[in-house]
Amino acid sequence: MRTDIPSPREITSWIMRPRATLTDQQQEKLLEVGIACPDVTRACDLARAFTDLVRNRRGTFLLEWIRQAEQDAKKPMNGFADFPRQDLDAVTAGITHTWSSGVFEGHVNRVKTLNQAMYGRASCTLLRTRILRSCCLSVHDGCVSAGQG
Numbered sequence: 001m002r003t004d005i006p007s008p009r010e011i012t013s014w015i016m017r018p019r020a021t022l023t024d025q026q027q028e029k030l031l032e033v034g035i036a037c038p039d040v041t042r043a044c045d046l047a048r049a050f051t052d053l054v055r056n057r058r059g060t061f062l063l064e065w066i067r068q069a070e071q072d073a074k075k076p077m078n079g080f081a082d083f084p085r086q087d088l089d090a091v092t093a094g095i096t097h098t099w100s101s102g103v104f105e106g107h108v109n110r111v112k113t114l115n116q117a118m119y120g121r122a123s124c125t126l127l128r129t130r131i132l133r134s135c136c137l138s139v140h141d142g143c144v145s146a147g148q149g
Helices: 008-016 024-036 038-055 059-072 075-086 088-096 102-117 124-139
Strands: none
Touching: 008 024, 008 038, 024 038, 038 059, 038 075, 059 075, 059 088, 075 088, 102 124
16 A cells, blocks of 8 residues: 555545645645546535635525536536535525524424323323423523422
């Protein structure tokens, strides 16, 4: 095995990190890889452009990025570019806006977990009581003990 050939994991980490954080040797090796395989260079450019879209909340440019990926890239990048197109409005909103439905989704997940834990064992009234009780416990940050009402 040749030790001078970087592993795919190393190449991926160089691509995904900002250029300013790469050492001169890493930048040189990434350039060598790009010369040896131009597809890596194109994937690198597309990955960095996508990262820029997400980090700088430029969702309005997403459709343009998808078109570039579909035209210029090989199959793996094309496959990745297909996913945002399936629900373009939602992905664009997710990239563009600062708000998130994560808190709401967390509550839904908690209720589903409680429901699964009690499946077939209890009535809707008991499930409702447990949901409301878990909300109170989380609001008080665990300060209320389980024995108190």
